[in-house]
Amino acid sequence: xxxxxxxxxxxxxxxxxxxxxxxxxxxxxxxxxxxxxxxxxxxxxxxxxxxxxxxxxxxxxxxxxxxxxxxxxxxxxxxxxxxxxxxxxxxxxxxxxxxxxxxxxxxxxxxxxxxxxxxxxxxxxxxxxxxxxxxxxxxxxxxxxxxxxxxxxxxxxxxxxxxxxxxxxxxxxxxxxx
Numbered sequence: 001x002x003x004x005x006x007x008x009x010x011x012x013x014x015x016x017x018x019x020x021x022x023x024x025x026x027x028x029x030x031x032x033x034x035x036x037x038x039x040x041x042x043x044x045x046x047x048x049x050x051x052x053x054x055x056x057x058x059x060x061x062x063x064x065x066x067x068x069x070x071x072x073x074x075x076x077x078x079x080x081x082x083x084x085x086x087x088x089x090x091x092x093x094x095x096x097x098x099x100x101x102x103x104x105x106x107x108x109x110x111x112x113x114x115x116x117x118x119x120x121x122x123x124x125x126x127x128x129x130x131x132x133x134x135x136x137x138x139x140x141x142x143x144x145x146x147x148x149x150x151x152x153x154x155x156x157x158x159x160x161x162x163x164x165x166x167x168x169x170x171x172x173x174x175x176x177x178x
Contacts, residue, residue, distance in 0.1 A: 009089075
């Protein structure tokens with residue numbers, strides 16, 4: 001059985017082997033904050049080419065309405081989507097017939113830190129959980145599925161970014177209007 005993923009990835013792999021700089025990519029999201037009369041909502045535009053807008057709300061645990069996805073929801077969505085995407089690509093390359101997946105990501109935070117209720121509580125998510133359900137036909141061996149999930153953990157960019165944490169560099173710019 002031919003793998004469409006392998007057919008599409010092999011030329012890229014060969015190109016990256018010849019010129020590693022071609023493998024460097026940058027993803028982007030931008031919030032252009034404008035309506036400060038409503039501190040509970042904003043819009044984030046995802047992907048500089050597609051410029052897909054998403055309404056964002058604030059979690060009720062910090063005073064928001066939680067009427068739109070909040071940044072923590074988006075973080076969970078990124079992890080679940082990346083894990084599922086990587087799993088699909090790897091399953092296709094391994095010729096594993098996956099019928100259905102259900103990937104659930106949860107992020108757990110004690111918001112007393114962000115609200116400065118208790119300075120001993122760290123600001124941030126203290127843990128994340130990922131539930132992975134894979135449905136296949138009966139011909140797929142459980143060992144193969146274990147290898148599939150192991151390979152997905154190893155290749156999922158968001159998972160590998162979150163697991164150890166990364167430095168974030170903040171460039172500050174201040175403008176005063178007249």
